[in-house]
Amino acid sequence: MRLALVGCGGVGRAFIKLLEDKQNALKARGLFLRLTHTIDVENSADYDKMLARHKADMLVLATPTDKESGEPGYSYIKAAFKHGMHVVTADKGPILLAYHELKKMAENNGVKLGIGCTTGGALPAINAGEMALAGADILSIEGILNGASNFILEEMREQHKSFNEALAEAQRLGIAETDPSLDVEGWDTAIKLLILTNVLLNENKRLADVEVRGITGLNRYDLNQATHAGLRYKLVGRSAYVNNRLLMKVEPLVFGPQHPYYHVEGKNKVVRYTTDTLGELTISGGASGVFAAAASLLRDIINIALCFSDKP
C-alpha cells in the first residue's frame, strides 16, 4: 500500500520515523506500507501533481488544525476521496466541521476514513467506541480528554502553585502549547467531545452547542478546599441524553478516591461509555506527544490495510 503524507511538522516527521522503525514488524505481518510521497502543506501544486500522475492508495493527513474553516485538511481529504484514496487524519478541523459529509463521501467512493488520532492521540477513544462497542447503543460519553489541564490541576494541588505558575511549568515541559487557551479554557476537550458525540451518537452538533467552562477560574484556594475534603478537581467533558435531549458540557468537577477519575493523574486521559448491551466501558492511558500521535495514525492505517488486505 502506497502512502502519501501531507504535512511535515512534528507529527508528520514522527510518522516518517515510526514507519521506518516499524518496517520489519509490518512486513512480518504481511503489511507492505511504503511512503511514496511527502508533501509540504504550503505546496498544493505538488499534491495535485501527485494525484494526477501517480496516485497513492492512502493519504496520511498531518496538516495543522483550523477549527473555523477546517482548511487545508478539508480540501485535501475531498480530493483524496475523489481519486479513490483512503484517508487517515491527525487534523481535527475537517472532522470537527464536516464528519458526516466526509464519511458519506468515503463510502460513496469505496474507501475508508480513519479518525482515531483526532480524539486523544494514543487513547483509543474513537476506535473503542466504534469497534469495541459495535452493535451497542452508546448512552453517554464522558472523559478527561485534555492532558495539559489535568497536569496543571495536579501541579496546583500537589505543589501549591498558582494557576499561572503551573501553566508555565506545563509549557516548560512541552505539555501545554505556547498558546494554551485551547487547553485550559476547555476548547480542546470540547472539540474531542464533539467529535466523539457526532461520530458515536450519530449527531450533527457544532462547538456552539457545547457548554464550556475551563480551569482558568480555579485558584489555589479552590484546590485546597477540595483537598481538605479528600477530593480532586478534574476537567470533564460529558455528552448524555437528558429527557431525550442531548446535553454537552465541559467543566471542572470534583471526585473522591472511590471514583476512577480521581486516579487519572498527570497528563493521562480517560474516556467512559455507558451502553445498552455491553455495559459500561472505561479506557484510560495512552501516551501523549507527536510520537504517540504518529503511532495512532499507524494504527488506523493498519486497521484499514488489514480490512482491504492487499498483498503485493
Next chain:
Amino acid sequence: MRLALVGCGGVGRAFIKLLEDKQNALKARGLFLRLTHTIDVENSADYDKMLARHKADMLVLATPTDKESGEPGYSYIKAAFKHGMHVVTADKGPILLAYHELKKMAENNGVKLGIGCTTGGALPAINAGEMALAGADILSIEGILNGASNFILEEMREQHKSFNEALAEAQRLGIAETDPSLDVEGWDTAIKLLILTNVLLNENKRLADVEVRGITGLNRYDLNQATHAGLRYKLVGRSAYVNNRLLMKVEPLVFGPQHPYYHVEGKNKVVRYTTDTLGELTISGGASGVFAAAASLLRDIINIALCFSDKP
C-alpha cells in the same frame, strides 16, 4: 449476510433474541444480518446438510467449551472455513488449543475468525489489543479477568464471610458456575490470559506453561489482615517478558487505593497493556452474563461485516 448459529444454550438463545432486538438499528446502518440456520450441538448431521445444500456466510459458534479436546467447536470451525464461511466464536476451547492453526486456515480461505467473546465477554480485551493497539508491540498483559473470583473476594472482605459462604452467594446470584473450580482455582483466568498471550504476543503456549494459584487458599484472616493494611486482594493474571523469557502467572495479589485494580469491584473485570509506541492502556468494565456474551458475538459479526461490507 446469512448467519448459521450452532449451539442453543444460554448464549445461543440470548444471541437469537439480541439479533431480533437490534434488527432495525442494524438495517439503519446498512447491515443485513439474517439468521438462516439454527443447529443443535448434538445434531452434526444437520450441520453437514446446511454446509452441503445452502451454506451461510458466517458461523456463530456457541458450543460448550472443552479445554482438553476443543471439540465439538474445533471441527465446526474447520468445516466452516473449508466452505468459505467466516466464524465468530464464544467457545474458548478451539482458540485455547489451536488459535494459530485456525487463524492461518481462515487466512488461506479468505475469511475472518472473530474471537472477542473468548476473553471476558463484553470486556473488549482482544479487540482492544488487536485493533486499538495495532502497530504497537505489546510488552505485557495483565488483568483481573474472572468476575466470579472478584465478587467472592469482595463478599469475604465486606461481609466477613468464609470462602464457602461467599462462593454459595455467588452461585445463588448466578455469578459462579455450579462447578466453580474453573473460576476459583484460577483456570478461567489462566485460559483467558493464555488466549490473549498467544494472540497478542504471537506466542504458542499451553495451559501447562501458566503458573496458576487461585483464591481457594485465602481465608477470612488473610482478608482481614489486608483490610487492616488498607489493601484489597484481587486475582490477577499476568504475562510479561523477564530477561527475554515469557512468564505467565495467575495469583491473588494485594493492591492499595492508589492502584486502579483496588477499585475494580464486584464482577467487573480489567485488562492492562504496556506497549512500546502507544503507552499504557487500561480497559475496565464490560457487562457479564449470557446477554453480554451475545452482544460480544454481535460486535465481532458487525466488525467483520463492515470490513467485507456486502450490501444486499
